[in-house]
Amino acid sequence: MIWIILILIVFLMILLFYLIFMKMQIRNIKKQLDDYNSGELNKKLDIVLLDKDIESLACSINKHIDINIKAQVKQKNSESEIKKTIASISHDLRTPLTSVIGYIQMIISKELSFEKQNEYMHIALKRAKSLQVLLNDFFQLSIIESPEYKIQNKFVNINNILYEVVTDFYDSFLQERINPNIDIKEENIIVIGNEVAIKRVIENLINNIVKHSKNYVFIELKKDHNEAVLTIINEANGIKENEAELIFNRFYKGDSSRTDGNTGLGLSIAKNLMEKMNGHIYAKINNGLLYIFCKWRIGE
Structure with a gap:
């Protein structure tokens, strides 16, 4: 009987110690959360991992802190971009x-x-x-750029659109003394996209040529496996190799010391339209030339 009482006393003491420890952990978590919310603490919760439920609670709170930190960083970047x-x-x-x-x-x-x-x-x-x-x-x-802006994709003959846009820019080419080398395959290429959006993309790319190119210009449309690839090549005008993708940023300047280096918004609009059509646009620099590639999925 005495042994049973002793065992119960020991068990109750262990249970009491465990409850006290649990309460201390909860108070510790609350204090750290209060410090985090007040800005005095900017790190994840520190806990002694002796209870699975408290550990699970702390992990969930830490995940929420991670999400909150990422949201704050995104907001700061967004505010900086807006400025x-x-x-x-x-x-x-x-x-x-x-x-x-x-x-x-x-x-x-x-x-x-x-x-x-x-x-x-x-x-x-x-x-x-x-x-x-x-x-x-x-x-x-x-x-x-609004998430609510949607584009309805259909089967589109991209050859006809490219012919139309190039013809529309004929006078501009003459005025700027640009003699583009154009290679459009005779085979009609049907892509999945939006006719108005594709036309705007090509117009913006060629308008960029008219603004910033004086000599070599190459325009090619071809089929590559299950994709249609539009390639436009012109002079890089001082854009460095590691800055190729920056040309799609709003108001990117190829040379910050010159006001005429501004590419405006045309290329940024083109990139956003390509993304809305589930297409792909990217750029690279090679031997002083700027290569811009646009890719659409071929319609079955």
Whole structure:
């Protein structure tokens, strides 16, 4: 009988010790959570792993902390990206807007000849149109980047779209003295995509050529296994090899010391549209030339 009582006393003492330890662990977790929430602590919970349930609870809390930290980092990066975007927009809007205001002020001063007034009017109109293009591009990019923006993919003849876009840019090629080498296979290539989106992608890529290329230009469309591949090659204009993928970033400048190095929003729009179509676009630099590849899945 005495042995049973002793065993019960020992058992109760162990149980009491265990309950006290559990309470201490819970208080420790609460304190660490309070410190984390107040900003005094920025790390995962530290616990003595003697109870599976408390260990499981702490692991769940630590996973939540990881998710929270990643969300905070993402938010900071997003805020930084927004600030950079606003700064770039402000810069790109300020320059042509200041120019337009300056020319208009000179025109209304009535101190210029009729010929000069007419010349400055056309210059001001040209700068105003560039502003309009920039604003339209930024508006479209904000829509395309929205998760709610969806694209309906269908079977599309990409040859016809490429022929149409190249023809539309014929006058621009002549004006810029660009003689592109174009290789489009006679076989019609049917891809899974959206006709309007594909046309916009190709327009933006060729418009980038017109802006930034003066000599070598190569445009090729071919079938590669189960993909259609559009390759556009032109001068890299100082873009370094490790910066190739950066050209798809908003307002990327190939040379930060030159305002004319700005690629604007066209390539960023192209990348977003390709992703919405489940296509793929990427770039690389080789021997001073910029290669841009667009890939769509072939329609069965």
